[in-house]
Amino acid sequence: MYFASLSALWHMDGHGFYVWLSYAVTFLPVAIMLWLPIRRQRQHWQWIAAEQRRIDSRRAEAPGE
Amino acid sequence: MALLTANNVAIERGGRRLLSGLRLSVESGDIWQLVGANGVGKTSLLRALAGVAKLGVSGQIKRDQPRLYLGDAHALKKNLSALDNLRCHPACDIHASDEAIFSALASLHLAGYEERPVGSLSAGQQRRVALTRLLLSQAPLWLLDEPFTALDVSGCDWLDAQIRSHVSAGGAVVYTSHQSSRFGALQQDIDLVHHVC
Amino acid sequence: MALLTANNVAIERGGRRLLSGLRLSVESGDIWQLVGANGVGKTSLLRALAGVAKLGVSGQIKRDQPRLYLGDAHALKKNLSALDNLRCHPACDIHASDEAIFSALASLHLAGYEERPVGSLSAGQQRRVALTRLLLSQAPLWLLDEPFTALDVSGCDWLDAQIRSHVSAGGAVVYTSHQSSRFGALQQDIDLVHHVC
Amino acid sequence: MGSPPWFFRFSGAVVRWLLPLTIGLLLLGAAWGLLVAPPDFRQGNSYRIIYVHVPAAVVALAGYYVMAFAGAVSLIWRIKMADVTMRAVAPVGAVLTAVALVTGAIWGKPTWGTWWVWDARITSMLILLFLYLGVIALFEAYENKTAAARACAVLSLVGTVNIPIIYKSVDWWYALHQPASIKFTGESAIDSSMLHPLLLMIGAFYCLFALTVLLNMRAELVWNHREASWLKQMVRNV
Amino acid sequence: MSADIPLLSIREAFSRQFMRHFKALMGSPTDMANPLLFFFMVVTLFPMGLGPNPERLSVMAPGLLWVVALLSSLMVSSKLFGSDFEDGSLEQLAVAPYPLAILVMGEVSAHWLGTGLLLAVVSPLFGVMLGLPAHGLDVLFYSLVLGTVCLTLIGAIGSALTVSIRRGGLLMSLLVIPLNVPVLIFGNTAVSEAVSGGNPSTWLALLGGFAMGSLALVPIAISAALRVSLDN
Amino acid sequence: MSADIPLLSIREAFSRQFMRHFKALMGSPTDMANPLLFFFMVVTLFPMGLGPNPERLSVMAPGLLWVVALLSSLMVSSKLFGSDFEDGSLEQLAVAPYPLAILVMGEVSAHWLGTGLLLAVVSPLFGVMLGLPAHGLDVLFYSLVLGTVCLTLIGAIGSALTVSIRRGGLLMSLLVIPLNVPVLIFGNTAVSEAVSGGNPSTWLALLGGFAMGSLALVPIAISAALRVSLDN
Numbered sequence A: 001m002y003f004a005s006l007s008a009l010w011h012m013d014g015h016g017f018y019v020w021l022s023y024a025v026t027f028l029p030v031a032i033m034l035w036l037p038i039r040r041q042r043q044h045w046q047w048i049a050a051e052q053r054r055i056d057s058r059r060a061e062a063p064g065e
Numbered sequence B, C: 001m002a003l004l005t006a007n008n009v010a011i012e013r014g015g016r017r018l019l020s021g022l023r024l025s026v027e028s029g030d031i032w033q034l035v036g037a038n039g040v041g042k043t044s045l046l047r048a049l050a051g052v053a054k055l056g057v058s059g060q061i062k063r064d065q066p067r068l069y070l071g072d073a074h075a076l077k078k079n080l081s082a083l084d085n086l087r088c089h090p091a092c093d094i095h096a097s098d099e100a101i102f103s104a105l106a107s108l109h110l111a112g113y114e115e116r117p118v119g120s121l122s123a124g125q126q127r128r129v130a131l132t133r134l135l136l137s138q139a140p141l142w143l144l145d146e147p148f149t150a151l152d153v154s155g156c157d158w159l160d161a162q163i164r165s166h167v168s169a170g171g172a173v174v175y176t177s178h179q180s181s182r183f184g185a186l187q188q189d190i191d192l193v194h195h196v197c
Numbered sequence D: 001m002g003s004p005p006w007f008f009r010f011s012g013a014v015v016r017w018l019l020p021l022t023i024g025l026l027l028l029g030a031a032w033g034l035l036v037a038p039p040d041f042r043q044g045n046s047y048r049i050i051y052v053h054v055p056a057a058v059v060a061l062a063g064y065y066v067m068a069f070a071g072a073v074s075l076i077w078r079i080k081m082a083d084v085t086m087r088a089v090a091p092v093g094a095v096l097t098a099v100a101l102v103t104g105a106i107w108g109k110p111t112w113g114t115w116w117v118w119d120a121r122i123t124s125m126l127i128l129l130f131l132y133l134g135v136i137a138l139f140e141a142y143e144n145k146t147a148a149a150r151a152c153a154v155l156s157l158v159g160t161v162n163i164p165i166i167y168k169s170v171d172w173w174y175a176l177h178q179p180a181s182i183k184f185t186g187e188s189a190i191d192s193s194m195l196h197p198l199l200l201m202i203g204a205f206y207c208l209f210a211l212t213v214l215l216n217m218r219a220e221l222v223w224n225h226r227e228a229s230w231l232k233q234m235v236r237n238v
Numbered sequence E, F: 001m002s003a004d005i006p007l008l009s010i011r012e013a014f015s016r017q018f019m020r021h022f023k024a025l026m027g028s029p030t031d032m033a034n035p036l037l038f039f040f041m042v043v044t045l046f047p048m049g050l051g052p053n054p055e056r057l058s059v060m061a062p063g064l065l066w067v068v069a070l071l072s073s074l075m076v077s078s079k080l081f082g083s084d085f086e087d088g089s090l091e092q093l094a095v096a097p098y099p100l101a102i103l104v105m106g107e108v109s110a111h112w113l114g115t116g117l118l119l120a121v122v123s124p125l126f127g128v129m130l131g132l133p134a135h136g137l138d139v140l141f142y143s144l145v146l147g148t149v150c151l152t153l154i155g156a157i158g159s160a161l162t163v164s165i166r167r168g169g170l171l172m173s174l175l176v177i178p179l180n181v182p183v184l185i186f187g188n189t190a191v192s193e194a195v196s197g198g199n200p201s202t203w204l205a206l207l208g209g210f211a212m213g214s215l216a217l218v219p220i221a222i223s224a225a226l227r228v229s230l231d232n
Ligand code: HEM
Pocket: D050, D053, D054, D057, D058, D100, D101, D102, D103, D104, D105, D106, D107, D108, D109, D111, D116, D121, D122, D123, D125, D126, D185, D186, D188
């Protein structure tokens, strides 16, 4: 590692604020960008599964149909 | 009780005098139909009676303040839903709760269309949304310009019944239509041909 | 000779399937009326048959190139005169001289209104201007969406006669209307209720 | 190939190894850039922003061409999957462009003493952001989503034809007016100890791009085909 | 039958018109972002035209930002009552049993909130991009909050007149330019003063006074203009 | 019955659409005067916003004039196909037995003649008002003639893409402004070069090339966009 200590890493000779801020504004949107479609797909998936179960149970109730 | 009296009314439009010498007294319980060929001045007269147009109108028109006017244009914002359009109607004469609006829309067969943008409804459905105001407003005097346009048979029947029950509750209706005498003995006609200049 | 054949047509609008399994063969001499309640899909079907809408339409529609489509909207520029509107109609199907246009307008009782901005005509007069195209175009197939709207009695009679003479000359008409069966045995109905999904 | 069930299965397999790979590469690159690489002799530590700034900018640019290509495919061959691709790329591209702009602005403060300069590259990037946002806004505004995809395809094709012209013209504009006080371009002699983490990070961002686009497409597909039997079958089997 | 009809309070009538217009304006978050993006792009156009020289841009920044505010307010207000006139809403407003001025103000306020205030809120960002010194940003914001009130109200008069009179364009601009000039000068001077270390409060006060005056008088003018338009 | 129907020549179909739109435009002089008045207003506003310093104004004049030309072209193009969509003309164009691209170009040319060319013709007047040196005025005119062709064509794409959208006006600007950037730069630089004694012909040539390219490609894009809009 280049930096001698954690506080030096944090401080970065006075540029720490800028560097850490830019990494934050990069990785936060990236994380959201990854998480949103995963969540959306999971929700759709669950909706379809619930629909399936509803249809299945209705079939089970009325077998003669 | 006269809800509207017009005396010696004359109407001018686009620099030409259309009608003159018009007298009309609308009592509670009346249904008046304005009759006449295309372009004779029915719409112009109705706008004058409603108080929308003033500049070309001479003579006296006395009316009770609350009246419901429904013109060619429906005053519906195309990108708002039917619900929003009725909740915030520009005439500000609707005091109903959301449930009341929902059930009024349902009685016009618009259940399921309440939240869709009005612009994505069919012509007849848009007119039905506009007509829903008849159920929600409490104005005693209705001024309706060709209200049967674009409605299907069941829609016309609904409107017919609505007008009948309105006048039997003491209201009054002035309307225009090219179909003659829907309301038989209940209605009176003014044929504008007799007033053309 | 079939001027229009539709086979197994299905229509989708706003993400919902409206109609399906529609078959229609319009022969020269036919009058077809599309029948159904408000919002069933008459206008949507007519637009599909005319070739205006394409995206939500599946199935085969074969048609002869020249057809005259007349929708809800009249395609009239409000600040142009009736004459100019017809001379330069966007459908580009009018090849008549100015005199022919004048006399066509006169036969619709619009003499004297030829040079006035269409926006200052009454609702029925505007529709008459739009209908003047029926006299001027030579397309064999007419597709008319609620053509009787806003017309007075004499206007309806005129249109009635016009349609009859058109089909007897070998043309064909598909129209929608909420009035039933104006043309008696001459016409056939398609009730869209049978095709609702 | 190109059929939704096939794509769904295939992309599922890809995502399964691409997701850990991307996260790993991103973390590795970030750690290398932040912790290991030496500081720049002129800019000091602030130059470490390069490891997020440049990859975001490079991939954002490439993204527009992917989107426009998908648009062309959708218009010409009417392939539904191309619509879905276009729809999936636009937000990813917009976010990456915004990231490049914001990190660039943050970088500007310590190096130039100002948040913003109307430099040629910066200005082009801003215009690219506008182009992306235009596509997104247009898609959202249409009610009929098939029509929306087609409209966006037209727009992105027009944009693609125009983009090289925009870039060239912005370059000329800057070259003509270039103020003497700020010197920005030209110091690309970068030491390999700094270059390697940068290349790694660019690779990581390409993976990220592919991954997010695939994820977006899968979410969209699941919804579009919620009635389809192959999807129901798949749901049942899980 | 007519005696027992309840009336809305004036306030509620106002707020309904407000909601109607606000919802129509801001159907979705994307729509909400549109005016913002629009301002952003118009701001971008000026450096493209004037060159990227930061010193020159920062000298001109107050004036540029204010002219942009004025232009974009002009562009968005020009059709303010257009759709109301076409779709018949104006007829209905005119027969409503409430003062037309009040109802119309509901609409105008919604319009201001969605465009003018929004512009003011994001203006510091634009200030930074054009190199406006940091100590001028807050005055830019305040001056635009007050200033867009005036611009929107005056624009609304213009729109009400052009809705009615087909050939009224000339009249409108003759009316609107002179009325907008003081707003531009007050606002622009306030910001310039703040940048050069002077005291902007006099100018902000003038702007506030102008806004108050417009709020009192303009609604009447608007409703008169709209009534004329209905008779045309 | 169908065999003997005469068809218009493509040229005549084009010229009818041209006449239709041209007359409609001339019928409401307000619409035509709008960009001019806008231009005029803005030209008067800049000295007020930026201070009346004549040297500074004349340096900025090319950029200002071009930015304003772009904005006013934007303003008028945003409604280019709007009324056609609402009144059903677009449906009729789509069923006409001629290529939609040709018919639409009839309209767009009329629009350009009534707004773009007009703007170019009066622009020297505005140049004089902003203190543009006399030897720049002719290049201003030429650059605007060529430039408004591009601006109008690109604006037409934007308008075609957004006609079916209910709140499309602003969205249209968002789509169009970025695409117009090269036009702005070429035109503005041509004028600046002419003013500073350089050679504007390269830039005018670029502008001409852009106009040619647009004339060839844009009609197809417009007609595709209009068909999509009819299907929305
Ligand atoms: C808002 C501000 C900024 C934006 C939008 C921006 C945009 C970009 C873009 C698009 C690239 C990629 C160019 C390519 O691939 O050819 C890039 C590369 C780069 N940027 Fe920035 N930048 C900004 C600010 C800065 C600042 C302040 C610095 C440092 C002082 C900087 C330094 C660099 C370097 C060193 C590269 C890579 C080297 C090169 O390709 O020439 N940028 N930037």
